[in-house]
Amino acid sequence: MRFTQPRLPYAPDALAPAISQETVDFHYGRHEATYIANLNKLVEDTEYADMPLEDIIRTVDGALFNNASQTWNHIFYFFQFSPSGRREPEGRLREKIDETFGSFDDFKKRMEEAGASLFGSGWVWLSTDEDGKLFLTQGQNADNPLRQGLKPILTFDVWEHAYYLDYQNMRASYLHALWDIIDWDIIERRYEA
Ligand code: MN
Numbered sequence: 231m232r233f234t235q236p237r238l239p240y241a242p243d244a245l246a247p248a249i250s251q252e253t254v255d256f257h258y259g260r261h262e263a264t265y266i267a268n269l270n271k272l273v274e275d276t277e278y279a280d281m282p283l284e285d286i287i288r289t290v291d292g293a294l295f296n297n298a299s300q301t302w303n304h305i306f307y308f309f310q311f312s313p314s315g316r317r318e319p320e321g322r323l324r325e326k327i328d329e330t331f332g333s334f335d336d337f338k339k340r341m342e343e344a345g346a347s348l349f350g351s352g353w354v355w356l357s358t359d360e361d362g363k364l365f366l367t368q369g370q371n372a373d374n375p376l377r378q379g380l381k382p383i384l385t386f387d388v389w390e391h392a393y394y395l396d397y398q399n400m401r402a403s404y405l406h407a408l409w410d411i412i413d414w415d416i417i418e419r420r421y422e423a
Contacts, residue, residue, distance in 0.1 A: 232270055232273060232274075232279060233266050233269055233270055233273075233283065233301060234266070235262060235263060235266050235305075236305060236309075238254070238258060238308055238309075239309070239312070240311070240312060240313055241313075242254045242255055242259075244312075244313040245311055245313060245411050247396075247407070248407040248408060248410045248411045249311075249396065249407075249408075249411065250395065250396050252395050252396075253392070253393070253395045253396050254308075256391070256395065257304075257387075257391055257392060258304065258308050261304070261391055262300075262301070262304040262305070262308075265297050265300040265301045265304065266297075266301050268293075268297040269294070269297040269298055269301050272293060272294045272297060273286075273294070278290065278294065283298055283301065283302050284302070284376055286298040287299045287302055287374050287376050287377065288376050288377055295372065296371065296372045297372075299372035299373070299374045300372045302374065303353060303372065303374060303385065303387070304387070306382065306385055307385050307386075307387050309416070310384060310385070310412060310413060310416050310417060311411040311412065311413060312411070312413035312416070313411070315411075315412070315413025315414065315415055315416065316413065316414045316415050317409065317410070317412065317414065318334060318414060319334065319414045319417065319418060320414070320418070321418060322362070322418075322421070322422070323414075323417065323418045323421045323422075326362060326363075326364055326421075327364065330363075330364045331364075331366075337366075338409060340366055341354060341356065341366060341384075341386065341405075342402065342405045342406055344366055344367075344368050345368075345386045345388045345401065345402075345405040346401055346402045346405060347368075348368045348370075348388050350370065350371075351370070351371055351388070351389040351390070352368060352369050352370045352371055352373060352388055352389070353368075353369045353372075353373065353374070353385050353386065353387055353388065354366070354367070354368050354369075354385065354386045354388060355367050355368075355369060355374075355375050355380075355382050355384070355385050356382070356383055356384040356385075356417075357375040357380035357381055357382045357383060358380065358381050358383055358421055359379070359380055359381070362421075365380055367380075381420075381423075382420075383417050383420040383421050384412070384417050384420075386405055386408055388401060388405070392404070
């Protein structure tokens with residue numbers, strides 16, 4: 231197996247009530263495990279077997295892209311949470327959020343609206359470019375801002391499998407609850423990297 235699934239740095243029940251243990255077990259334990267298994271099958275004995283995951287995402291289409299991007303996206307999503315992290319951005323990223331969106335509260339509202347208004351399955355992203363500018367974007371299905379030359383720093387998964395066990399059809403409630411588990415130390419490190 232070339233691509234392996236990293237162990238989460240928190241207990242499976244640590245994100246409750248925002249995300250239940252049952253959802254972590256199904257979403258990370260089963261959905262993500264399936265994407266990684268599919269990805270490994272698709273790259274086996276091909277020119278992609280030694281390609282970095284980000285390069286596959288940037289350059290490939292079809293089933294390989296879908297499974298590569300879903301593999302990356304879910305690790306990125308689950309590793310931005312912690313049960314006891316800092317819940318507000320500070321420093322340079324905070325300044326940039328205030329400058330770009332008006333305030334942290336306005337940014338949160340915009341991110342939730344982007345998630346609620348995305349039709350069907352996909353992801354909402356906060357990304358940055360080489361100049362440190364911020365971009366709030368929606369992507370259908372497995373899409374990833376790496377394909378637009380941006381560097382993602384925060385994402386909300388809006389596929390139904392991300393919230394249906396906990397919130398049924400109430401996607402907006404799920405999106406709102408995610409702020410309770412985002413660790414801004416991690417987001418700031420991604421921004422400054
Ligand atoms: Mn998902």
